[in-house]
Amino acid sequence: MAQRIAEGGIRHHGVLQAIATVPRHAFIDAGLSAQAYEDSALPIGNEQTISKPSIVAKMIEALLKTKPKLGKVLEIGTGCGYQAAVLSLLADDVYSVERIRNLHDSARAKLRPYRISNLRLIYGDGIRGLPQAAPFDGIILAAAGLGIPDPLLDQLAIGGRLIAPVSRSETEQQLLLIERVSSQRYQRTVLDEVFFVPLQSGTI
Numbered sequence: 001m002a003q004r005i006a007e008g009g010i011r012h013h014g015v016l017q018a019i020a021t022v023p024r025h026a027f028i029d030a031g032l033s034a035q036a037y038e039d040s041a042l043p044i045g046n047e048q049t050i051s052k053p054s055i056v057a058k059m060i061e062a063l064l065k066t067k068p069k070l071g072k073v074l075e076i077g078t079g080c081g082y083q084a085a086v087l088s089l090l091a092d093d094v095y096s097v098e099r100i101r102n103l104h105d106s107a108r109a110k111l112r113p114y115r116i117s118n119l120r121l122i123y124g125d126g127i128r129g130l131p132q133a134a135p136f137d138g139i140i141l142a143a144a145g146l147g148i149p150d151p152l153l154d155q156l157a158i159g160g161r162l163i164a165p166v167s168r169s170e171t172e173q174q175l176l177l178i179e180r181v182s183s184q185r186y187q188r189t190v191l192d193e194v195f196f197v198p199l200q201s202g203t204i
């Protein structure tokens with residue numbers, strides 16, 4: 001799978017290595033494991049999906065740019081925990097927030113055997129960010145909102161990068177990269193057309 005992702009244009013060695021290391025089948029239903037190493041999104045319950053591995057790789061590569069590793073990273077949308085596990089290999093500290101209790105609990109159970117000491121899972125509404133652990137060198141959203149929530153922009157370190165899908169209409173979403181240039185200035189780049197589950201407020 002890592003080789004296919006490399007052929008798709010991902011160059012960052014650390015990202016390819018992390019994708020090759022994390023067993024994606026361990027994060028999905030046994031009934032779907034035959035498809036675990038295909039480049040597709042798959043259902044994980046509660047109407048949510050595990051993202052396509054090529055998108056996971058693309059987003060993390062955009063966060064890293066040419067750096068081998070990031071400092072502190074915040075992920076919004078733990079889902080099944082797959083992307084959080086990949087991120088834990090590429091950052092000093094990862095905080096991952098999930099709003100659906102059921103998915104948060106099951107991600108915790110799936111990740112437990114790996115004993116990842118630099119990954120913390122938080123049950124809560126990621127739209128508020130995680131002020132107690134801010135600022136973050138990287139913020140990654142696995143769900144698409146109508147814009148980027150202000151608390152997340154505030155919690156980005158100067159020089160930090162945020163990557164997020166943003167909805168433009170019912171059917172159109174863009175993957176945005178935001179760099180915080182100074183305390184008041186943010187630079188925005190559109191990277192791709194994408195399709196993610198919606199960013200929703202509150203916890204369930």
Ligand code: SAH
Nearest residue numbers: 050077079080082083099126142143199200
């Ligand atoms: N990174 C995940 C992708 C999961 S899909 C993986 O590797 O599997 C996106 C997830 O974002 C869903 O689980 C959804 O419940 C969650 N989500 C949506 N809005 C959220 C919010 N406001 N706060 C936290 N999680 C949210």
